[in-house]
Amino acid sequence: MTASGAEPTLFERIAAREIPARIVAETDRVIAFHDIAPKAPVHVIVTPKRGDYRDVVELASADPALLAELVDVANGIAADLADGDFRLIFNTGPGGGQTVFHVHAHVLAGGLEEASLAG
Template structure:
């Protein structure tokens, strides 16, 4: 869990509308926005509004219902943007590529059937 007195993460600042973002979905407990450095034709970040969970392992242990809600929102975004086919990526720990320690998932996908998700379609992910 996050430490008291720590600086707000970039995600907390987006949630507070201190940093602009293209928001694509929002619930009482989650927010989803377009990634500023997309790694696929569709690349949306979904994060919790509560910063207490640093990664998906903490979220699953502390609030499995919120994790299920995050997956439902990911599916809704994929239904709207990628014909329901997508990758849902959680990086856990710095060595895995996690740079913001406020739990979040990346929804990665393509827009058309012709762009179907193949082994090499999303770069080195």
């Protein structure tokens, strides 16, 4: 549950296995799963299991080690599912395309010429 005691976010519910997802990687603090509406041949969401941080700016300020772990997991996913080349996108704020306010990154690989996304 979020630090504030609010209702669990969508991603916390996925991490708790309350909502099914195709999980591709997991550590003690990070979970990664296939996006349900992929914008590229490889489109994986990488997020902390806890919803303590709304966006990447909050995460970077409060827990840079967790941000580094998230990037490391993303890199491993790209190595496993693609050729190692990838985009790592953090949407921040409604104007930046963020629709789930639990920090997360999109790992995109393969066929990226026309990929755009919100999330």
